[in-house]
Amino acid sequence: MLIDQYDPLKGQMLQILDKDGKVRKDLEPKIEEDRLLLAYKTMVLTRLADEKAVRLQRQGRLGAYPPTKGQEGSQIGPALALGGDDWMVWAFRELGALLLKGVPLWRTYLYWMGNEEGSHFEPQLRTTPSAVPVGSQVPHAAGIAYAAQYRGEKSVVMCYFGDGATSEGDFHEGLNFAGVFKLPVVFICQNNQYAISLPRKQQTAAPTLAQKAVAYGIPGIQVDGNDVLALYAAATEAVQRARRGEGPTLIESYTYRMGDHTTSDDASRYRIEKEIAYWSERDPISRFRIYLRGRGLWDDQKEAAWQEEASRQVEEAVKQAESFPPPSLNDVFMHTFATMPEDLKVQLEVLGKELDSSKGG
């Protein structure tokens, strides 16, 4: 088990694909070729969709948005280890993970454009809405897993959060609960080195975030977060452990946010150029592409074709999101409760009349 071999307390970090795309043959995970290509294509699509979202925001066509550039491997590697019945509980910067899970891109755009319908996922996707209050989704993952275990299902819950979340009480409470009841949860901490402006070293005195698992009596492993193969390998072990009833695992995905915290942020206020250059050489997509080429699964022609197709999908998604009808007044009232209370019906009616008479606001 990789999880037993890489001890975060000894500063060991799992890497299978190095920054130049060279693979460690002894650790190379066995993944079906179509799954490998799916992962790669989704990473490229994520990059393009993310860049588009930032441009849309600059044009005033989309609201504040948290760019995901640089974290495509960190998101898609773990998600590739999930089965169709598994759950995904995420924070807010997981565009890549959502795409792999099957959430349509236009819905994600719709959410960031400011429409609640963007958080309405098909039930079979088993995906929660975003959780903007940092770390607050961690106990939900434990609860979802408890319910699955209670019914004797074999489904696993994958829960994403960032380095900043590890300082939150809910991180502690959620991992503690999952540990006590041996729940089938895989915790993915995307350590992208910054919580808005605060560097990882000021978040905790602990040398790694993975080692926090020790205190909860569960395994923890630090993984190169820009190495999609290593993340897949570690997450696969964690998912299998969870499915066997052996409990949760904490995976620290050591990565880097190439963009700003959100489009409202200016990362140049707290980051240095040298650091960005260092991480640019460790891009998750380019090293994975080199690996796929080496295996004869990818070439320039396929790359050009996929870039074109992915761009087309992005444009199509933008069109779909922008043509989605805006919410009606009734829409914003109707899901407060399963059945609208009498008093709320009156408020809806009165507000409707007031808005009509003032021509909308």
Next chain:
Amino acid sequence: MAVMNMVQAINTALREEMERDKSVVVLGEDVGVDGGVFRLTEGLLEKFGKQRVIDTPLAESSIVGTAIGMAMNGLRPIAEIQFMGFIYPAFNQLVSHAARMRNRSRGGLSVPLVIRTPYGAGVKALEHHSESTEALFCQIPGLKVVVPSTPLEAKGLLASAIRDPDPVIFLEPTRSYRLLKEEVPEGEYLVPLSRARKVREGSDVTIIGWGAMMPQIQKAVDELVKRGRDPEVLDMRTLAPMDYSAIMGSVKRTGRAVVVQEAPKNCGLAAEISARIGEGALLSLLAPVERVTAPDITIPLPKAENYYYIGPARIEGAVERVMSF
């Protein structure tokens, strides 16, 4: 029918709902082996096992947070917070997630969750064990807040809360736990949410209250009736969403209202009720609405609780003031 106090009635409701529906589970601090610090969950562990009666780590945010996850994945959790004064670490989970999940997922996910917690003063308890902060929860769209006042009411309201598709904060008046006994039916007994109960029919003033204030109101009413007054009494029992039409109907007939609230005055529910009466029944009013509330101070420890806690004398005084306006 068995004669029960409120503890027994709630315990019975929990047991019967767990028998009826396998998705109902109970979780919280000391709810299993110990049967709860007030013995509300006594006997449940033995009957339903530790998978359904979950002794959790001592962590309120994750008691509510994990219950939200359970509810999103098909269970109907009943989470106990040991005292209302300890609910605040879980406030984020209630406000940011439980209350909003249905709306933000456009009905895709719901949180059929009950949070049970004892509340209120008058029991000479330790610090942080006497809070009555229901108004904090009533302002959050998407949360229901229910407060029973008698054993029979407690059974019927709790069963309805458990079956409700939305999150319910179920506040149990600590002082009333063992205060009175009454006949409570075994088996199915439901009291609908968001419907006030007319405790007494009367003609010259409407006294509005809930929870642990109801026995105090009753004492005041006994005295007022002796003096020839004829008050109408409403037990609101669901504080959010509240049955304002019951209030309007009553005040339009009586022309006077006294709202009794155990909590401090500022921004309390009594203020909201008073404003609603102003909006809906102003022309029927013969006197300004009176509020009987605690002062805006930190609730004192037992040696000074008598200054704080509302008894019948203050309620009678308020009624006399509106009658003689």
